[in-house]
Amino acid sequence: MDSGQLFDAVIVGGGLAGTTVAAELALTAPPDFRLLLIDAGGEPGPGTAYAAPSNRLFMNGTARAMSAVPGDKHHLVRWLQTEPETALISRRAFGRYLSERFREALKMRPAFESAHAEVVDVAPGDGAFTIVDAHGGERLARHVVLALGNFEPDYGFLPPALSRHSGFVADPWRFAASRLPRHGDALVVGSGLTALDAIALLDEMGFDGRIHIVSRRGLVPCVDNPFAHALDPRSLDLDTSTPYRLLQTLRATARRHVAAGGDWRDVVEAIRTISPRIWTGWSERDRKRFLRHLQAYWSIHRYRVPPKTAAVYDRLRREGRLIRHRGQITDAAELANGRVRVEVTGPMGKDTLVVSATINCTGPNGNYERVRHPLVAALLRRGVMRPDSLRLGIDATPELRVRDARGNAHERLYALGPPLRGIFYETTAVPETREQAAHIARLIAGERTRLRLETAS
Ligand SMILES: Cc1cc2nc3c(=O)[nH]c(=O)nc-3n(C[C@H](O)[C@H](O)[C@H](O)COP(=O)(O)OP(=O)(O)OC[C@H]3O[C@@H](n4cnc5c(N)ncnc54)[C@H](O)[C@@H]3O)c2cc1C
Known part of the structure; x- marks a missing residue:
């Protein structure tokens, strides 16, 4: 690839979000449209979320809900061929599905290409952005899509003796479980879906010790x-x-629905479809209240654990090998035998654990000021983007245009997926991401078609 080539669009990030924008552009952009997708990981498609290290990690929604194609809800079910629409398929299979869709886009469009590189800067210029990779390679693009996904959990709040220990896993989505010790006690920090996946992975690799889970509220997904x-x-x-009126009326509605023979999850799913509208309708004060007091409870009802993963968790609890601690990690020290002594302080007092491995499952780091990534640092330093006011991601318009440090929307710089949590709250899952991808593709293709017509006339 030549340095300095001008593309109509460059997509940074080749997970669900980036590859879906590319696939949508393959369907809608003018024939001579030039696109480059850059990803730092493996083959575009799975991204971080769907490059799961095991076949036993499942999607948290049925195949019927997880089509990557906007307007074609049965696309994934048809691709699967043999699975029913109620199947909770493995995340790996979903990653293969995304890769295949991206490969089809490349086949359809000779002027679409992909590159393996880490983007470290995106600099706005006169009519085009300069995209710089870690090797100093430069590309020019009229439109740039930031499809950066999730950044690994923050660990700045943990005692250094724990986070610097050789058995500490900072990235819970990409770790090789086989490298961790099989015996002794393990510690899982956080108790959401990622924590339950980590427990399933430990179990799958034959870990035979006890697993401690520590979380502030001690809540586990339904x-x-x-x-x-x-x-x-x-x-x-x-x-x-x-938030409080919603909580009250939601509870009452769910109770009535259950009394009539329904499932409370039907009500939660109903809310989920209107969450962005609810979120944008609340004042900033109410959003903060929700985050502080209600989010943890909403999350365990909304982000539910697949039954097969829950079965592993229940079995380990029955065997007495899974121990829950409610509280915070307040101290840690490495011992002479290479293990770490960890102190957990909670409402019931102090617990002391001795562990040989720790997996940090405290959720993606959305506070961009604390994300350790050269691209994020460069974009903040240059004022190309700014964090949203709640520090859940980056600031953008409802049209998905990134806002600069002064709050002005860039005309041709877009973001989608997890970075927009502060704007929409519900923005990370497949259904929301595919709609956002289609929206961005429409904006880009529309602008390019307009330009073409203007040049021709
Ligand atoms: C473990 C996990 C499981 C999930 N399971 C489900 C589920 O079952 N159902 C559901 O609806 N949602 C699920 N989600 C939520 C949602 O689907 C994912 O967050 C979604 O895949 C995000 O897609 P993405 O493309 O935005 O990000 P990612 O999958 O994180 O992909 C981002 C890509 O961008 C690349 N990248 C980032 N920065 C750069 C850079 N500077 N240069 C080059 N490349 C870069 C990364 O290498 C990565 O490949 C899950 C999320 C996670 C983390």
């Missing part, structure tokens, strides 16, 4: 029911004006 179906939110008697 089990999913593949047969749950979102109700029409318009049919529900909900007051969404503030």
Whole structure:
């Protein structure tokens, strides 16, 4: 690839978000449209989320809900061929599905290409952005899409003796479980879906010790029911004006629905379809209140654990090998035998654990000021983007245009997926991402078609 080539669009990030924008552009952009997708990882498609290190890590939604193609809800079910629409398929299989879709886009479009590189800067210029990679390679692009996904969890709050220990896993989505010790006690920090996946991985690799889970509230995700179906939110008697009114009316609605023989998950799914509207309708004060007081409870109902993963967790608990601790890690020290002594302080007092491995499952780091990534650092330093006011990601318009340090929207710099949590709250899952991808593709293709017509006339 030549340095300095001008592309109509460069997509940074080749996970679900980036490859779906590319696939949508393959369907809608003018024939001579030039696109480059750059990813620092492996083959474009799986990204971080769907390059799962095991076949036993599952999607947390049914195949019926996870099509990557906007407007074609059965696309994934048709691709799977033999699985029913209620199947909770493995994340790896979903990664293969995304790769295949991207490869098809490349086949359809000779002027689409992909590159393996880490982008470290995107500098706005006169009519084009300069995209710089870690080897100093430069490309020019009229439009840039930031599809950066999730950054590994923050660990600055952990005692250094723990986070610098050789058995500490900072990235819970890409670690090789086989490298961890099989015996002794392990510690999982956090108790959400990633924590349950980490426990399933430890179990799969034959770990035979005890696993301690530490989390501030001690909450664990509810089990999913593949047969749950979102109700029409318009049919529900909900007051969404503030988080507390929503909580009250949501509980009452769910109770009524269960009493009538339904599943409470149907009500949660109904809310999920209107979450961005609810979120943008709340004041900043209410959003902060939600994050502080209600988010943890909402999360365990909304992000549910696949039954097969829950079964591993239940079995380990029955065997007495899984121990939950409610509290915070307040101290740690490395011992002469190479293990770490960890102190957990909670409402019931102090617990002392001695562990040989720790997996940090405290959730993606959305606070961009604390993300250790050269591209993020460069974009903040240059004022090309700014964190959103809640520090959940980056600031952007509802049209998905990135805002600069002064709050002005870039005309041709877009973002989608997890970085937009502060803007929409519900923005990371497949259904939301595919709609955002289609929207960005429409904007880019539309602008390019307009330009073409103007040049021709
Ligand atoms: C472990 C996990 C499981 C999930 N499971 C589900 C699920 O079952 N159902 C569901 O609906 N949602 C799920 N989600 C949520 C959602 O689907 C994912 O967050 C989604 O895949 C995000 O896609 P993405 O493309 O934005 O990000 P990612 O998958 O994180 O991909 C981002 C890509 O960008 C690349 N990249 C980043 N920065 C650069 C750079 N500077 N230069 C080059 N490349 C770069 C990375 O290498 C990566 O390949 C899951 C999320 C995670 C983390």
